[in-house]
Amino acid sequence: MQKIIENNKDFKIVTGGITYPKGIKASGIRCGIRVNKKDLALIYSEKLAEAAAMYTTNKFKAAPLIVTENNLAKSKGKLQAILINSGIANACTGKKGLEDAWETINYVAKGLAIDHRYIAIASTGKIGEPLPLKKIKDGLKEAISGLSSTGGTEAAEAILTTDTLKKEIALTFWIGEKEVKIGGMAKGSGMINPNMATMLAFITSDISISQELLKEALQQVVEKTFNMISVDGDTSTNDMVIVMANGLAGNPGIIERDVNYSKFLKALYYVGEYLAKCIVRDGEGASKMIEVEVKNAPSFNEAKRVAKAVINSPLVKTAIFGGDPNWGRILAAVGYSGVEINPEKVDLYLKEKIVEGGQPLKFSRQELHDYLSSSQEIKITIDLKMGKEKATAWGCDLTYDYVKINTKYS
Amino acid sequence: MQKIIENNKDFKIVTGGITYPKGIKASGIRCGIRVNKKDLALIYSEKLAEAAAMYTTNKFKAAPLIVTENNLAKSKGKLQAILINSGIANACTGKKGLEDAWETINYVAKGLAIDHRYIAIASTGKIGEPLPLKKIKDGLKEAISGLSSTGGTEAAEAILTTDTLKKEIALTFWIGEKEVKIGGMAKGSGMINPNMATMLAFITSDISISQELLKEALQQVVEKTFNMISVDGDTSTNDMVIVMANGLAGNPGIIERDVNYSKFLKALYYVGEYLAKCIVRDGEGASKMIEVEVKNAPSFNEAKRVAKAVINSPLVKTAIFGGDPNWGRILAAVGYSGVEINPEKVDLYLKEKIVEGGQPLKFSRQELHDYLSSSQEIKITIDLKMGKEKATAWGCDLTYDYVKINTKYS
Numbered sequence: 074m075q076k077i078i079e080n081n082k083d084f085k086i087v088t089g090g091i092t093y094p095k096g097i098k099a100s101g102i103r104c105g106i107r108v109n110k111k112d113l114a115l116i117y118s119e120k121l122a123e124a125a126a127m128y129t130t131n132k133f134k135a136a137p138l139i140v141t142e143n144n145l146a147k148s149k150g151k152l153q154a155i156l157i158n159s160g161i162a163n164a165c166t167g168k169k170g171l172e173d174a175w176e177t178i179n180y181v182a183k184g185l186a187i188d189h190r191y192i193a194i195a196s197t198g199k200i201g202e203p204l205p206l207k208k209i210k211d212g213l214k215e216a217i218s219g220l221s222s223t224g225g226t227e228a229a230e231a232i233l234t235t236d237t238l239k240k241e242i243a244l245t246f247w248i249g250e251k252e253v254k255i256g257g258m259a260k261g262s263g264m265i266n267p268n269m270a271t272m273l274a275f276i277t278s279d280i281s282i283s284q285e286l287l288k289e290a291l292q293q294v295v296e297k298t299f300n301m302i303s304v305d306g307d308t309s310t311n312d313m314v315i316v317m318a319n320g321l322a323g324n325p326g327i328i329e330r331d332v333n334y335s336k337f338l339k340a341l342y343y344v345g346e347y348l349a350k351c352i353v354r355d356g357e358g359a360s361k362m363i364e365v366e367v368k369n370a371p372s373f374n375e376a377k378r379v380a381k382a383v384i385n386s387p388l389v390k391t392a393i394f395g396g397d398p399n400w401g402r403i404l405a406a407v408g409y410s411g412v413e414i415n416p417e418k419v420d421l422y423l424k425e426k427i428v429e430g431g432q433p434l435k436f437s438r439q440e441l442h443d444y445l446s447s448s449q450e451i452k453i454t455i456d457l458k459m460g461k462e463k464a465t466a467w468g469c470d471l472t473y474d475y476v477k478i479n480t481k482y483s
Numbered sequence: 484m485q486k487i488i489e490n491n492k493d494f495k496i497v498t499g500g501i502t503y504p505k506g507i508k509a510s511g512i513r514c515g516i517r518v519n520k521k522d523l524a525l526i527y528s529e530k531l532a533e534a535a536a537m538y539t540t541n542k543f544k545a546a547p548l549i550v551t552e553n554n555l556a557k558s559k560g561k562l563q564a565i566l567i568n569s570g571i572a573n574a575c576t577g578k579k580g581l582e583d584a585w586e587t588i589n590y591v592a593k594g595l596a597i598d599h600r601y602i603a604i605a606s607t608g609k610i611g612e613p614l615p616l617k618k619i620k621d622g623l624k625e626a627i628s629g630l631s632s633t634g635g636t637e638a639a640e641a642i643l644t645t646d647t648l649k650k651e652i653a654l655t656f657w658i659g660e661k662e663v664k665i666g667g668m669a670k671g672s673g674m675i676n677p678n679m680a681t682m683l684a685f686i687t688s689d690i691s692i693s694q695e696l697l698k699e700a701l702q703q704v705v706e707k708t709f710n711m712i713s714v715d716g717d718t719s720t721n722d723m724v725i726v727m728a729n730g731l732a733g734n735p736g737i738i739e740r741d742v743n744y745s746k747f748l749k750a751l752y753y754v755g756e757y758l759a760k761c762i763v764r765d766g767e768g769a770s771k772m773i774e775v776e777v778k779n780a781p782s783f784n785e786a787k788r789v790a791k792a793v794i795n796s797p798l799v800k801t802a803i804f805g806g807d808p809n810w811g812r813i814l815a816a817v818g819y820s821g822v823e824i825n826p827e828k829v830d831l832y833l834k835e836k837i838v839e840g841g842q843p844l845k846f847s848r849q850e851l852h853d854y855l856s857s858s859q860e861i862k863i864t865i866d867l868k869m870g871k872e873k874a875t876a877w878g879c880d881l882t883y884d885y886v887k888i889n890t891k892y893s
Contacts, residue, residue, distance in 0.1 A: 133818035133826045133841065165814055167827070167842040200811030201843040310815050387797070387881075388889055395890030401610025404575055405720050408543035416543045417577070431543065432577040433611040471797075473886050479798055480805030 075243065083246060084340050090225035090241030093256035094279035095321035096120050100219035101231030104212020106160030106198070106205055111231035113209065115181075115216040116155040116275060121191060122319035124152035125288035127295050129312035135164035136174040138313055141193040144178070148190040150284035152317050155275060156181050156216075157232045158209060159260075160198040164310040173204040180210050184217045195273050195313050197234055197260060229258040232273055235478070236261050240351035246340050248333045251324040253280045257344045261304065261352030274299060274314045274348050280337055281320035282327040290338050291316050298345030301377070301466045303384050304356035316341070353467045358474030363393055365453045368463045375412045376464035379455060382410035383466070390471035396446035398438055400427055407455060414457055422454035485653065493656060494750050500635035500651030503666035504689035505731035506530050510629035511641030514622020516570030516608070516615055521641035523619065525591075525626040526565040526685060531601060532729035534562035535698035537705050539722035545574035546584040548723055551603040554588070558600040560694035562727050565685060566591050566626075567642045568619060569670075570608040574720040583614040590620050594627045605683055605723050607644055607670060639668040642683055645888070646671050650761035656750050658734040658743045663690045667754045671714065671762035684709060684724045684758050690747055691730035692737040700748050701726045708755030711787070711876045713794050714766035726751070763877045768884030773803055775863045778873045785822045786874035789865060792820035793876070800881035806856035808848055810837055817865060824867055832864035 075087035092099045096119035104113040126145055128138045145152070156177065163170050174194060182189040196204070219227075229239040241258040259274035282290075295314055320326070327334050354362045365383045370376035383389055386406040392399035400421055407414060421428035424444050427436045445451060485497035502509045506529035514523040536555055538548045555562070566587065573580050584604060592599040606614070629637075639649040651668040669684035692700075705724055730736070737744050764772045775793045780786035793799055796816040802809035810831055817824060831838035834854050837846045855861060 131815060131818035132822075132824050133814050162811075165811060165826075165838075165841055165843065167840070200815070310811075310818060387885075391886055391889035394886070397890070401572075401575060401720075404543050405541060405610070408541035408720060412542075414542050416575075428575075430577070431575055433575065471886060473883055475797075476801055476804070476881060476883050476886055479801035480807070 084244045084343070085246070086242065086244045089243030089256060090229050090258045091116055091256040091275055091277045092222050092225035093243035094254040094277050096279060096319050097256065097277045098220040098222050099224040099228040100216045100221060101224065101227030101229070102212055102215045102219060105208045106158060111227065112159045113212045113216055114157045114228035114231035115220060116228060116277065117185065117220050118153050118277070118317055118319045120319040120321055121151050121153050122317040123282060123284040123287050124150055124315060124317045125284065125291045126193065126313060126315040127291060129309055131310045133165055133310045135162055135196060135311040136166060136170035137163055137194040137196045138311065139171065140174040140178060141195070141313070144190050144192060150288065151191055152193055153187050153191040154181055154185055155193045155195065155315060156213070157195040157273065159232055159234050161196060161202050161204055162198045162200050162311050163196045163204050164200045166201065166203060169203060173206060176206055177204065177209055180213050184213055193315055195311070197232065197273055197311055200310065225256060225258065232258065232260045234260065236355050238355050240348055240355070242344055242347045244340060244343065246336055248324040248336060251322050253322040253324055254278060255340055255344055257348050259348040259352055261355050272299065272309060272312045272352060276316040276341070276344055278316070278318045279320065279322040280318045280327070281322060281324050282318050282337065286327055286330070286334060287316060287318050290341050293338065294341045294345040298342065298349040301380070301464065302349045302353045303381065303466065303468045304353060350467055353469045356469035357478045358472040359469030360472055361393055361448070361470045362450045363453065363468045363470065364450065364465060365455070366463065366465045368454065368456045369460055370457050370462045370464070371460035373462045373464055376462050377466070378412050379407055379410045379414070379457070380464050380466035382406045383453065383455070384468035387471055390468070393445060393451055394470035394472050396442050398423060398441035398445060400433065403453060404428065404431070415459060418458040420456040420458065493746070494654045494753070495656070496652065496654045499653030499666060500639050500668045501526055501666040501685055501687045502632050502635035503653035504664040504687050506689060506729050507666065507687045508630040508632050509634040509638040510626045510631060511634065511637030511639070512622055512625045512629060515618045516568060521637065522569045523622045523626055524567045524638035524641035525630060526638060526687065527595065527630050528563050528687070528727055528729045530729040530731055531561050531563050532727040533692060533694040533697050534560055534725060534727045535694065535701040536603065536723060536725040537701060539719055541720045543575055543720045545572055545606060545721040546576060546580035547573055547604045547606045548721065549581065550584040550588060551605070551723070554600050554602060560698065561601055562603055563597050563601040564591055564595055565603045565605065565725060566623070567605040567683065569642055569644050571606060571612050571614055572608045572610050572721050573606045573614050574610045576611065576613055579613060583616060586616055587614065587619055590623050594623055603725055605721070607642065607683055607721055610720065635666060635668065642668065642670045644670065646765050648765050650758055650765070652754055652757045654750055654753065656746055658746060661732050661734040663732040663734055664688060665750055665754055667758050669758040669762055671765050682709065682719060682722045682762060686726040686751070686754055688726070688728045689730065689732040690728045690737070691732060691734050692728050692747065696737055696740070696744060697726060697728055700751050703748065704751045704755040708752065708759040711790070711874065712759045712763045713791065713876065713878045714763060760877055763879045766879035767888045768882040769879030770882050771803055771858070771880045772860045773863065773878045773880065774860065774875060775865070776873065776875045778864065778866045779870055780867050780872045780874070781870035783872045783874055786872050787876070788822050789817055789820045789824070789867065790874050790876035792816045793863060793865070794878035797881055800878070803855060803861055804880035804882050806852050808833060808851035808855060810843065813863060814838065814841070825869060828868040830866040830868065
């Protein structure tokens with residue numbers, strides 16, 4: 074039975090993850106790619122689901138992404154199962170990597186007795202090493218026999234690499250008299266082993282919605298959530314987000330941008346933002362989460378560029394780690410973001426307004442230092458006073474542990 | 484008497500700095516902005532010099548840059564003196580900052596009895612604090628009386644902030660029977676105090692050259708040297724490079740892109756690359772210099788984007804610090820650079836060729852680890868096999884000391 078975590082006017086957030094929606098089963102097992110850690114997760118929908126996915130923009134796109142994209146094109150956006158392995162990324166593996174990815178798809182198709190086009194796969198781990206097909210084939214049998222409607226948490230554990238916490242969420246809302254559920258899980262970047270740096274997220278729902286609208290909703294949400302986070306500005310070869318909606322909630326199918334679509338979009342956004350923030354909070358070596366809100370920009374894209382410049386600045390990130398109210402570094406990042414800002418208009422808030430029109434106000438550095446040192450979530454607000462659009466980005470501080478984690482000789 | 488450091492076919496590199504060319508005097512003194520450290524440098528040319536400057540692209544351009552740009556426009560690219568202070572950046576200081584910058588110009592004009600349009604100023608240090616005008620005014624008297632044709636090194640010391648080494652160079656070459664000299668000095672970024680992160684470089688010469696060609700030469704050289712370095716990807720509000728050429732060498736004036744212009748361009752490039760490399764070698768917390776060469780790109784700009792993505796990647800930088808032959812991180816950075824590369828063509832060299840056509844070759848990880856650990860200069864070569872253009876970028880590794888230096892509460 075799910076415990077209620079929060080009950081707001083729009084939806085109820087409960088304990089649980091991807092197996093919370095009707096008809097979704099999952100499992101997470103150890104097949105032996107990693108040492109003493111689960112490394113294979115399977116998600117299965119009893120009913121063929123509408124699905125949409127978004128992929129890394131890295132030109133070195135890993136084999137599992139290419140194969141999944143290909144399958145979703147052939148099935149016109151329908152999925153029934155997703156297999157995810159951690160430990161090996163199957164990236165920069167050439168022809169052999171693609172063959173291995175297709176072979177993995179075939180194992181799942183045979184094991185679940187479903188068409189191969191309805192299967193997605195994802196990988197995270199070392200770059201340049203081949204998938205251990207035998208281990209995956211054998212492990213898959215256990216994963217299939219272990220599929221269960223309470224297996225979400227095990228799956229959420231199996232996709233982690235060096236993340237310190239599992240990341241999952243479940244929520245529910247009503248469309249008329251039908252209860253609709255959404256579940257999600259994600260992994261962030263941890264790099265004790267080399268080249269492990271992949272953001273993966275999987276979202277399930279029992280909502281009935283057209284594939285076109287599901288895709289549109291995912292794109293909108295990803296742009297404002299997963300695409301707005303950064304641990305170190307490095308974009309992985311394996312990033313992927315997939316959403317499946319199997320329709321088992323029984324709501325009247327959503328086929329236009331009506332009030333029910335808005336409800337779903339809001340819920341999906343909540344799930345996206347929640348998982349995205351989990352990832353940065355658990356970023357490599359992170360001790361604090363940083364939220365940067367850019368207000369009154371001429372466009373969303375310009376707001377986003379400014380927010381991302383600040384969230385990616387090593388100087389801002391180290392200052393936050395040190396509790397240093399070093400506002401000049403924030404303004405400098407705003408200034409080099411590439412956006413045509415007007416320096417004489419910019420206001421900056423860090424706990425309180427500390428810069429107005431590009432110049433510092435009087436404030437207590439000691440108080441601000443104490444605030445920065447004692448808070449785990451730091452909010453920076455930048456008011457460009459140039460328009461009406463805004464964007465929020467999330468990141469984390471840059472710590473000794475980040476260097477430590479990423480310095481280790483493989 | 485200068486000691487010869489290197490004598491190659493194009494020019495002779497000797498000990499010395501900005502006062503090496505004829506008619507250039509300088510001084511470096513302590514006026515009291517910084518504690519126990521020189522903080523005011525003055526460069527003076529006996530003869531009015533042709534000059535050119537390039538400025539930060541940061542929208543929060545500091546007051547001294549605005550004033551200098553304004554003066555160079557009014558004087559049509561002529562300069563006779565440059566005053567540089569360290570400790571205070573005079574950035575994000577608004578109207579007051581501009582007034583202070585003009586006031587400083589006036590002090591120099593009066594003290595040297597020259598027109599105010601022939602004066603440039605530069606500042607590096609804390610953002611958001613006003614210039615201590617009284618200290619500068621008093622210090623300037625000492626700086627003027629101390630001007631000397633052997634004062635280059637003291638000036639090079641006075642512009643440093645937390646750089647650990649002074650950065651200067653002197654070289655000479657012949658145009659017909661006339662000896663032409665070039666001197667240069669620079670500072671890089673060090674941030675023990677907050678907001679100190681400015682790249683400044685000053686180059687002097689006694690060559691006779693038109694202002695137009697001097698400007699063109701500076702732009703070409705800066706684009707391929709100073710603009711190709713990165714310590715942390717943060718662009719300062721105060722970056723500036725100035726070149727002065729007073730004509731005292733007596734060579735036939737260079738007024739077209741002839742063989743003598745080429746000689747000068749080559750020498751200026753050498754000076755630019757030398758100083759730029761000094762800056763990254765002395766980058767904050769750096770233990771190794773990294774050189775990234777991108778070959779066979781469709782254009783210089785695309786080669787540059789790829790090289791800069793690699794040099795700025797925190798994952799590449801930490802791997803190099805740890806001696807980790809983590810080639811996957813390098814390819815990932817190539818892949819997210821935004822350039823339309825073809826992953827199946829990319830070769831990667833790290834000591835030897837380790838990736839061919841986007842896939843790893845067999846190599847000894849241990850040998851490569853030993854090489855990376857024992858070398859102070861790491862060269863990465865990326866062959867895109869897509870064209871004929873190339874670019875080289877220089878950077879440094881990301882170390883515990885970088886975090887330490889930039890974490891301190893001001």
